[in-house]
Amino acid sequence: MSCSQSSEAMIYNDVYRLTFDLSALVDWLTTHGVIGDFAGACPRCGSGELTKKKDSSYGRDGLVWRCRVKTCGQKVSIREGSWFSGSHLTLAQVMKHLYYWVYKTLSHVIQRELRIGSKHTLVDWNMFCREICMTVIEADSSQIGGPGTTVEIDESKFGKRKYNRGKRVEGVWVLGGIERESRQVFLTTLTDRSADTLLPAIEKHVAKGTTIITDCWKAYSKLGQLGYKRLTVNHSEHFKDPETGAHTNTIESTWRAVKNCGLPSSGTQKALYDSYFVEYIFRRKYLSGAHDKYLAFLDTVKRVYKPNLQRVEERVRKPLAEL
Ligand SMILES: [Zn+2]
Incomplete structure (x- = not known):
């Protein structure tokens, strides 16, 4: 699905509203293909089904994909294989940072507005955008x-x-x-x-x-x-x-x-x-020349990072063979 469909370009208020409710944000990112939709067969046991569950003990997001088979219980991050993978920032912080970056906001303003403690984290994310x-x-x-x-x-x-x-x-x-x-x-x-x-x-x-x-x-x-x-x-x-x-x-x-x-x-x-x-x-x-620069940038993120379960499958292959 292409991101560039809405009639009016997103402004900061839209991004703010989008990031206010985590589960709505996750749905939006999934619909737009920025994070993965892993509903389906569990990569570990094969017989169970992954579903999205609230889980404050896993990662920063409070949401995780989990296998419904109790004896398996495999968990998969909602960030798996995506651009967000491995970052300490919240999804909301990354999405807001992206807006600020696209519209060329000064770094010290971004750092203040997002309450990012480390300047290095901000420098890193600016570099990830340039990557x-x-x-x-x-x-x-x-x-x-x-x-x-x-x-x-x-x-x-x-x-x-x-x-x-x-x-x-x-x-x-x-x-x-x-x-x-x-x-x-x-x-x-x-x-x-x-x-x-x-x-x-x-x-x-x-x-x-x-x-x-x-x-x-x-x-x-x-x-x-x-x-x-x-x-x-x-x-x-x-x-x-x-x-x-x-x-x-x-x-x-x-x-x-x-x-x-x-x-x-x-x-x-x-x-x-x-x-x-x-x-x-x-x-x-x-x-x-883009109608909506923010969505245009997200379209390019999707070209580089196509969320998938490949790494999870590599990780769980061994235990599966031992079963
Ligand atoms: Zn399973």
Whole structure:
């Protein structure tokens, strides 16, 4: 079911009302596919049926899926396999945070309004939102460029990620490119930024015959042999390379736009800048034209996290074999 159906875009009051009653909120999230509907066969005993029950002893939500067979009694979190899995925040807090994030509320205001004690928790959730941005842009990236076009590419480190399993890993390398003429973009994650990793990624995402503008990173030096024209820019020295005329107007102007969007002016690490860049591209591509930005973002959350019982099935497989 698509989220984007109501006639008026949701305002904060709607989100507040939605989060006021937990069981109504859970129903709404289930209907919209953001959390799973696990009513059906128990993944452990197979013969019982999972039903939603009140249970204040399990997790933060006071609701849990439980097998009706008393000798089994398997419990499954209502957050299982969803974007909410593994978080200490309440569902209401996450849903409100999402609203604030979509409408670009300042972090200290969000922290105060949601009574989030730890600044780190808020930083994490902002990053989880950007992770959704990154994943969706990557999934939708097609080949750009071609003869007569110019593509600017840059590789950078993206901050820590939540991943589907709820565990966090250190930053990943991201390769991104913008075609000047069409302003189409691609993004892709890399295991490292060696030539062996970078060059195949470029060949996949940039058509042969394109003029590619890169910085002076040596891994790019073989681009000429692969059917591209390469111009380099040393970001630290020149805005415009005096010999080749190569310049970085597109990325520079995009960055100016990013910097005008509430980015702290100093003390921010490069990884954070880069994730802001991903966020900027995402907002331009997926949110700017949306009738309801909040629901549009939830639609992308659903694309990345499809709630399922796979992990529970893996966990209970062993006891089942022993029965
Ligand atoms: Zn069962």
